[in-house]
Amino acid sequence: MHETMAxxxxxxxxxxxxxxxxxxxxxxAYVRTAKxxxxxxxxxFGEYERLVGVGGEMSALVGIPNAVVQAxxxxxxxxxxxxxxxxxxxxxxxxxxxRSMSQPVPHRRTxxxxxxxxxxxxxxxxxxxxxxxxxxxxxxxxxTQVEAVDSFGMPAGDKDAQWSTRVTMRxxxxxxxxxxxxxxxxxxxxxxxxxxxxxxEMPLVHYVxxxxxxxxDPERHTPPEYILMVERPESLPAGSIWGHxxxx
Numbered sequence: 742m743h744e745t746m747a748x749x750x751x752x753x754x755x756x757x758x759x760x761x762x763x764x765x766x767x768x769x770a771y772v773r774t775a776k777x778x779x780x781x782x783x784x785x786f787g788e789y790e791r792l793v794g795v796g797g798e799m800s801a802l803v804g805i806p807n808a809v810v811q812a813x814x815x816x817x818x819x820x821x822x823x824x825x826x827x828x829x830x831x832x833x834x835x836x837x838x839x840r841s842m843s844q845p846v847p848h849r850r851t852x853x854x855x856x857x858x859x860x861x862x863x864x865x866x867x868x869x870x871x872x873x874x875x876x877x878x879x880x881x882x883x884x885t886q887v888e889a890v891d892s893f894g895m896p897a898g899d900k901d902a903q904w905s906t907r908v909t910m911r912x913x914x915x916x917x918x919x920x921x922x923x924x925x926x927x928x929x930x931x932x933x934x935x936x937x938x939x940x941x942e943m944p945l946v947h948y949v950x951x952x953x954x955x956x957x958d959p960e961r962h963t964p965p966e967y968i969l970m971v972e973r974p975e976s977l978p979a980g981s982i983w984g985h986x987x988x989x
Contacts, residue, residue, distance in 0.1 A: 853897065
């Protein structure tokens with residue numbers, strides 16, 4: 742039933758916008774063309790976030806005053822995002838213009854992407870990078886001019902050892918808090934239990950730390966700026982906090 746409805750919707754869309762998409766070579770899907778333009782939407786990335794349920798919107802609270810302070814800071818175009826999305830689905834690679842803190846001047850990178858990551862207010866794409874010859878995370882807001890290229894010789898996502906490594910990490914109340922404060926933090930973050938526990942892919946460890954503003958060193962990271970601590974950070978796999986797991 743769902744496939745039939747989808748086929749009808751696609752047929753209706755293609756009838757109204759015949760130049761927007763064409764059948765994929767596999768014959769099981771459609772791909773956008775260079776003539777695709779947002780008509781039924783505004784073509785903003787925030788619409789994609791709302792579609793997949795992570796936009797941070799509170800529009801459901803109709804008639805109730807509310808506010809959202811988490812702004813969208815991923816200004817990628819719909820064409821560039823579509824190219825990345827298709828590369829992940831098909832296992833292909835892309836060439837793109839990229840900027841980073843270490844290389845702020847626009848330059849070309851070639852990657853074979855395999856996953857999208859929502860981290861706080863930003864999105865990243867993870868994939869094999871030919872420049873560094875390793876798997877890296879790339880900030881979508883720093884990506885432009887994405888073009889599909891041949892992925893020959895580039896490892897696929899199943900070769901990403903860090904991504905395949907699941908890490909269990911625990912956030913606990915800061916030991917310098919008073920007994921009453923620690924209990925309050927447990928009630929607020931941990932439903933009264935002793936720790937907030939995550940099991941995530943290794944590259945996501947530092948994103949969890951950033952999202953919860955969790956400290957690593959109780960002597961340097963002190964309250965009130967830090968009320969959560971990573972329990973035994975030295976036990977986490979090498980590179981899961983600093984080093985190559987960080988965004989490129």
